[in-house]
Amino acid sequence: MADVEKDILVSVATKPGRGYLLTCGLLGLILVWGIIAWTRQVQEGLGVTGLNAPVFWGVYLVNFVFFIGISHAGTLISSVLRITDTPWRRPFTRLAEAITVFSLPFGALSVIVDLGGPHRLLYVLKFPHFTSAVLWDVVCITTYLITSCFYFYLALVPDIAVCANRLTEVSPWRRQIYRTLSLNWTGTERQHKVLNRIMTGMSIFLFALVISVHTNVSFVFGMTTKPGWHTTLISPFFVLGAIYSGVAAVICFAALLRKLFHLEAYITKQHFNSVAKFLLALCCFWLYAMIIEHLFVFYGKGEAELRLFESKVLGQHVFMFWLMFALCFPVPFVVLAVPKFRTIRNLVIVCLLVNIGMWMERYSIIIPSGVHPYLPWGDGQYFPSWVEWSITASWVSGFTLLLLLFVRFFPPLTIWEIKEELEGAKAEPEPGEAPGWVRWDLIKALESGKW
């Protein structure tokens, strides 16, 4: 058997190449640029954005929903698939959890950027008003961030111990950090048992948390009476959209790492194939929710809702809406459903498109409702300003930068889970020839004539 630890630690053990450093530098610059733009916004006021009356919420809120959405895939893949013990989850869990932990701060920051008085942010705790969905968002997202950081760290502990043992060439202080972070993990059976028990418990908790967090995010919109937002479908649709874009993000980064660090043996084509089928199911669910939402509006014939519907489908937002639709359903559906098209390169392209599409989907939920409020004379228009685009680019770069930095210092795949998978594969009689569900015990019993 190949040395799993050595293969996976290649990203940590090898010196970073020039391309990697340049990319990190560029991403860092974009991040700093966004922070400069934000500083300007704080000094001048939100007037530097393209927001106006009645479009009071714009790209910042789109980013908020988008980043929180991406973060859910992490928890979904690692917790739900862990609970159900889905075998193809293993190479993706670490990455998924990393995406959760690194995208959440940018989601939370998007709300803070959107505030007119960010210096009064803590008033939310000082003067809490419990009927407000924003207050519950703060509670939910903070809980989610803390829990998922803890969950992420727990799954990292055995691998940090591997780093401390195997990375003999790194500087002594770095080894010391690994040693401290590994919490004296030695990999005994008892330790594994305790870890597994905690992970399972946390998986269940996190699953409930994911649903509640994104439901709460949708409450921010759904709990107002605004046409287009005030619908009961908005919560499940938000949760679904979050998982859809999040799984796509995981696939993108998994393919990137596979290519960068030659992890073909651990993230196999079969793994991608399985996760692609999962994405296909989500894609179909997405279409279902989309149709239901608009069908109800169309048949309901509410005056304000219908005006909004027409503006989305035929009017002011027609380009955004149909491009979004194309990127979220037909394009991914064809690529994911036809086995011939399901190559890794196509998957990456489709997943990028799905994420762009899902960003646009949030845009077409938030902005058109702002542009078309109840009263017709309030109609407005909205064009995001350079400040908003800068901060959006900055958040995307910051998120990518954190991921890239992470894989330089910690193993990008969950070594202990992959070992479990490989050991499990060895234990089966003829690996690769028969699927895992074949009941070898029954076959043997039949062969021996005991039946």
Next chain:
Amino acid sequence: MTRLGMVIDLNKCSGCQACVVACATENNVGLGNPEDAAMGRIIRWLQILPEIEGEYPHVSGKLLPMMCQQCDRPSCTYVCPVAATYPVSNGTVAQIYWRCIGCRYCVNACPYTLKWFNWWKPVWPGEMASGTNPDVTLRDKGVTEKCTFGSHRLLRAKEQAREEKRPMRATDYVPACVESCPTDAIVFGDLDDPDSEVSQLTRSSRASRVLEEVGTRPKVSYLN
């Protein structure tokens, strides 16, 4: 209990905009500039908005003076995370500027879109800057504001009543818009007093309220 309300007679309203100017001056509402106007960022607590019905050649138009409808069941107060906007016992909806974190949730929740946000720090040209009303707080950038039914005038009237050692009467004060209306189209008073003019007009068959179907129970009625 007092429940302050307003009735606006659309047949009397000439659309002269005197109330709009009086309101903006009284309440230190920033003047704004053409660029902001083009962006749709001008703050006017009271606006006169056209409502056109029918299609050419059978068109009829109305001018609706619209300000915060001071709802009995306001959708804006439920959503504020810091309770910077809240229903007051006299029936109005108040706004605490220094507490507002500028999330604009209330502005989005208002079905009438009649709450305003300070995109910039408000400025007044030349001497106008020194001529602001000392009774009304100057708002900073990044906070939400809206019509208060002249709450500073109410405070004054209360003080006056206390000084004169008599109970406060609902007729003791009127907001600037009511005062400035040349045709007396706006009637202001206590809706809970069955004998008050405003309460009788609110119950008249001519009265209707904007977007009643949303269920916010606005306290501004329009006579057609």
